[in-house]
Amino acid sequence: MGSSNDIQADSNGHSAEVGTELELDVTNVAHGGIFIARHEGRVVFVSDTLPGERVRARLTSASHKSFWRAETVEVLTPAPERQPHIWAAAALDRDPVDRAGGAEFGHIELGFQRELKRQVLADALKRMAGIESEVMVEPVPVGPNASPGDAADGTGWRTRVRLHVDEDGSVGPYAARSHRVIPVGDLPLADRLLEAAAPLDKMFPGAASVDIVAPSLGTVQILVAEQDDKGRRRHTPKTLIREVVGEREFRLDAAGFWQVHTSAAETLYRAVQDIIDADAFDPRAANLDLYGGVGLLAAAVGDRFGSTVRMTSVESDPQATDFAAENLAEWVGASVQTSRVDRFLNALVRDSSSAEKARQSAATVILDPPRSGAGKEVIDLLGAVEPAQIVYVACDPVALARDIALLAGHGYILRRLRAFDLFPNTHHVEAVALLSR
């Protein structure tokens, strides 16, 4: 018997208990790697399936009035795009509580995964911003360490993997939708050098996590994070690594942010260079690289428009801004600021002279926020800065669509949009958008 929270009765007297099995027809994809079915009119979000399937699914949550959640137990009628899961540890023949997380589209043919990601992005833009988009999700190449077949099945691309640590010290990914550590024998999404170096059979008693990082130059790094006395992850000691993009080398801490797919940094560097409207670009304007990390996208702008271009890269992690200062050192017009973006923009809006305001309104702003997006406060501040163009690099389609709708309130129109499959076999998708007035 579930707890009282687990049982829900609606106004029609329909009720359900967690653990109940239902037969469901799956009709659509939703954001977040789950799919939509209906049971007696109520939406049920189902995992491990795809549109066009009939499945037997077990309810995992029935406490919400308007929707329930379920996980697939058995596929009764498979969709034509279903394939054997690329990772045995995440496959349907495992009990749902023992299925490894992080590859929630691995049972779907790669081309159709991209179609589903396109639908999620197009649907979010339509629903949240009223925009009809014909965006495609473009494939990207895998890196030099890939095995034959990796490009075809979307494996061998992940250059950063975090393994979690169980109470007894054994390591593994979390199970899907839980914090249960699952021991695994392989990591098919990982870069092949990373996978070979991963200490999957070693014990790390007392550790909080084990990060494995495969930089494009040098050897694979294994970073063991200890726990503090409250069980929180401690920072790992600084470990310098180097990443190469085109002709450029970036220095950074192995534990710091870097784009994850073997081709992601190069793809975004080129996409940002390509999408900027050169006619609207003013090298003397107060150009900004917001959420700048170690300077990847600022460098993309400098390398396209020349080293005298004025640009400030803003990032909250002081270690990342130290590296950004080094990485952009030969670029005379570049500067870096350690600050939260909202605080930086607040000061800009409050303190700028009228001459500086004119330089801001001629600016190109690169915006590459974390998964939650820029949000209303930052978008409203940007609206007050009134830059000439905004290049928005987004790893969450719904946050992007919300922020595009907010920017529309400040007169910005979506001019171009590209999307890239930088996370094959997961539901994630990266997009690069150009907005101007």
Ligand SMILES: C[S@@+](CC[C@H](N)C(=O)[O-])C[C@H]1O[C@@H](n2cnc3c(N)ncnc32)[C@H](O)[C@@H]1O
């Ligand atoms: C998606 S990453 C992009 C980094 C960089 N543009 C790149 O491509 O390598 C987002 C970055 O924003 C930083 N960040 C997160 N929240 C922030 C905030 N409120 N203000 C400034 N930076 C922030 C993170 O530390 C991270 O480096």
